[in-house]
Amino acid sequence: MTQKKKKRILVIGIAGGLAQILARLILKKSDEYEILGIDSRKTADCPQINGLEYLTMRYSRGNFENLFRSYDFDIVYHLARISHSAHNSDAITKRLDLNLMGTNRILNLCLRFNISKIIILSTYHVYGALADNSVFLTETAPLRASIHYAELRDVVEMDQICTNWIWKNQKQMETVVLRPCNIIGTQINNAISKFLTSPLTLTPIDYNPTYQFIHEFDMAMVLFRAIKEIPLGVYNIAPDDYIAIQDALKRVEGRKIPFIASLGKIINKSLAPFGMSFPDYFIDYLKYTCLIDNTQIKKCLGNDFCRFNVEETLDLVSMR
Amino acid sequence: MNEREKLSEVFESLKEKYQNYQDPWGFNIDSVHKVLEFLLPLYQNYFKVRVFGQENVADRPYMIVSNHSGQIPLDGILIAMAFALEVSPPRVLRAMVERFMAKLPFLGSLSxxxxxxxxDRQNCEYLLENGESILVFPEGVRGISKSTSDYYKLQKFSAGFFRIALKAQAEILPVAVIGAEEMFPFVYQAKGLAKLLKLPALPLTPIAFPLPSPIDIYIGKPYSLPENLSHEAPESEIREHVYRIEKQIKLMMAKGLKQRRPFFDEVRKPFSDILKQWNSK
Structure with a gap:
């Protein structure tokens, strides 16, 4: 009896913590797939797992074309969004190239090479942290992140390229755009996880916005389940519960430094020479609430799609 | 049972009600308790608040619609205290505020x-669906930035609240507040400075602490929502009902002004009363 041919999954951004968890989860939960993980960062240190092949490559048009010509992919995960870069032109160019041109290239190649499904990781940051945000923002809410921060413009545009793509090419391929809330965990290295686990944590005293956190394993599980259970469309990803940022910071370990968020930009500039600055837009997320509605994703995955509640998620991130 | 004990008892039951309630805006029942406890002497002995019409309030969520007055909107706090202390069952009102409030450091998170x-419509609908009563001032900033000659002249209501009430099928409870206009004497509307500070209005007043104006709060009969009127109905059909609510509040204000206590007769030794109560804590 011949062995059934395995479906091939391409994971773009495999060196990231979330991609690593996802790859292991896919291979553990199912024997239907084999994975090729690519990244422009080094993958030599990534753990070797049966069924997972690594490729380090520059995200250029030629390299992507060669990749799609050489392999026969069925499903693509695009997890390689860059959310923050240094304020120099090289870094910004690289970010724009990956987030906008890179995403466009990947989508076009998926169409050309008959990929059945692409799952794209966007972010809730696209909605923007604004004082007049209502709770809870649904997927149809306007994406206002770039009103105050040009830095987020490419993140919003990338999301919009993908959401337009969903409907334009719905007959040829299935496109799923996921907008998760703050993904935190011990393996993930994003701004919010670093902020929460820093030995010296700046705690805003003049604002106390409410936050949603999803554990990295829950998010990886959503990505995995997206293959079969999430049809084309845009989905906010957040658990049911939320927590005020001051309470969240009380829950994680580390020394708290009271911080006036109103003076955040000045403080941030003064920290820059020491390499301790954080994205400017992040300060607004410490001031204003941006909660997202999870009704749509619950329709696909059920009410209890998250294993960890907000307290457990924060306790687990403290173990970092 | 004195008022402080009564307040503690009220909050015991409210804490029980909210023990499993998670609020996306950061509402904290313990903070409400602390603040109301601190303000209780002012409510009782400084503003000498009287409440009429408690019998009109049933055990259900309401959209409470009131006139707005005073250069600094303390009327909202006094209405909220009245609904926590003198209405059965007691409740914490969720007041709708202007968007500039959320931008204010410290004050935004405290409020x-x-x-x-x-x-915001979505926010109100969410709360009403969750059984909360909300407090609305449809006059908005126009209500609190009136000049002295316009005291007790109800400004035109915006109609949004009625659409929200229709959508959520929440009964409207009209409220009239008498006495709050005189808390802060109006001197000048600093429009230029307000624009500079990105505030909707900045009425200037010579005093930093409100005058001890006696306050009367009238709770009217609930305004029953019309059957078969959609929340997406044309403006003219919605306006008709908004006018009726305005009229009801105007009548309550007129009655209240006739029955109000004389300002100087009633304002006697308020400070000594408050100090006595704070010392007895």
């Missing part, structure tokens, strides 16, 4: 902790 929410 959210005390239950205020951005005056």
């Amino acid at each position: 959210a902790e005390l239950g205020s929410i951005l005056g």
